[in-house]
Amino acid sequence: MSSFVVVGAGLAGSATAWHLARHGHDVTVLERAEPANPQGSSHGSARIFRYAYPDAFWTDLVVRARRGWTELEALAGEQLITPTGSLDHGRLRDPSGLAGVLKACGVEHELLTAGEAGERWAGMDFRTDVLWHPGAGVIDAERAVLAMVRLAVESGAVVHTGAVVSVLRREGSRWLVATEAGAEYRADHVVISAGGWLPDLVPQLPGALSGRLPGLTVRQENAYHFPYRDEKPWPTFIHKTGTMQVYSLPGGRDAAFRGQKLAEFNGGPSIGSAAAQTGQIDPVNRERVIAHVERNLPGLVPEPYAETTCLFTSTPHEDFVIDTADGVTVLSPCSGHGAKFAPLLGELAAASATGGVVPARFTLAHGVLR
Incomplete structure (x- = not known):
């Protein structure tokens, strides 16, 4: 060895x-x-586990990864992924295309109209079809x-x-x-x-x-926790429009289980290396995310009660x-x-x-x- x-x-x-x-x-x-x-x-304690990708290569890898998580949970003797299900919607998210990938990979899912989704999740506004897949969840990282x-x-x-x-x-x-x-x-x-x-x-x-x-981009991302109006945990979701892509998940221990964690994907500044991180929230990004909550998520109070930064290192x-x-x-x-x-x-x-x-x-x- x-x-x-x-x-x-x-x-x-x-x-x-x-x-x-x-x-x-x-x-x-x-x-x-x-x-x-x-x-x-x-x-x-809050990272998204989801299957929906526009490329079957990635969804197949998630299927393989889930087997690894199942083994890890058994060996560790604890639950590491909390089931929540996940939603994908928005003009640029292509829920129908994602549904086709999940079907080809054998992943359980439903394609809903905006009205059908609004009946199930009254705290969210939907303007396109919505993909729902129940196998998603939240990883306690x-x-x-x-x-x-x-x-x-x-x-x-x-x-x-x-x-x-x-x-x-x-x-x-x-x-x-x-x-x-x-x-x-x-x-x-x-x-x-x-x-x-x-x-x-x-x-x-x-x-x-x-x-x-390849050139690596290190970003200091911003994430915010918004209180539920009805204190009912939501699914994870990705909402992609022409102006921004927001991802969200129940906040878990990170925010005392009180609300939903939201962030703009690649919404933080490029900092070159983790050594340059400041841990300071970008106030412009905060206002962008708050405005998104006000426009699209009436089930949340549009005032963050907790916020944090993290690092994305991207190719x-x-x-x-x-x-x-x-x-x-x-x-x-x-x-x-x-x-x-x-x-x-x-x-x-x-x-x-x-x-x-x-x-x-x-x-x-x-x-x-x-």
């Missing part, structure tokens, strides 16, 4: 560590803060990360927190990974799952990876990057929709790192640069 250093213990990194360790490899995880910390992309870290440790992995990686260097047949505190780790293989910190590490990657990585085509060269694997699921795939991403990254096969569109030679 081989030795691995996994850099980053978010959803993707913890999943990779778990899959490598469960197959008998020697795994060391280096996390710059704590697993699922609020400076990354995997904190909190923090508990999922902690569960996968725990399972990795039970399989022999070692986790170091407060380990900020500063050096990645080839030494003969192995790799040296050093931290800002001066700790050094050596391994046969390194997996980089650093999220918004990946741009800072790119110069130290092997040329076969750094020379092919130009919103595909993931899972590729290996010269003993290093880059895992950057990102692009604002990676959370739902976490157990599967760990499986794929572990496969890539050990000579296995991953979808070609995730590789740098064939995928994200197309």
Whole structure:
């Protein structure tokens, strides 16, 4: 068996560590803060799990990922996805096209008229057909990360927190990974799952990876929690119009279960790297989202009672990057929709790192640069 250093213990990194360790490899995880910390992309209790994509490639992957979540929940002994169902509507969301994809992939769904949907969900205004699929839900990201870290440790992995990686260097047949505190780790293989910190590490990657990585955009996104007027939890939903795309889900522990979490997809500023995040809400974006609530969601009080920021790290085509060269694997699921795939991403990254096969569109030679 081989030795691995996994850099980053978010959803993707913890999943990779778990899959490598469960197959008998020697795994060391280096996390710059704590697993699922609020400076990354995997904190909190509210991430969307959904099947609806315009491309069957993604829906098929969600079906595979759900099997991974089911296994993880069984091994962890806790529910990590709360069923809520999901709605898709809006002029640019194409509910009918999405329904065709779900049908082809065998995913339960209904295509409703705006009137039919309005009768079921009186707190929302609908102006187009609406896709409903009951298999969607809300992922508790923090508990999922902690569960996968725990399972990795039970399989022999070692986790170091407060380990900020500063050096990645080839030494003969192995790799040296050093931290800002001066700790050094050596391994046969390194997996980089650093999220918004990946741009800072790119110069130290092997040329076969750094020379092919597409431009990465790191955004500091804004999310807001609005109270329910009737205190009844809603489904998750995506509403895409000609001016903005809003995604929403019940707020969970993040906001004391009192309301609905809303955000504009890619509505935050580009910051270059996670190191530049401020944690400050963009007031212009806040007003845009409040105006959307006032226009479209009469079942919510249009005054946020909680708000937060998070990081999206995106490729130009919103595909993931899972590729290996010269003993290093880059895992950057990102692009604002990676959370739902976490157990599967760990499986794929572990496969890539050990000579296995991953979808070609995730590789740098064939995928994200197309």
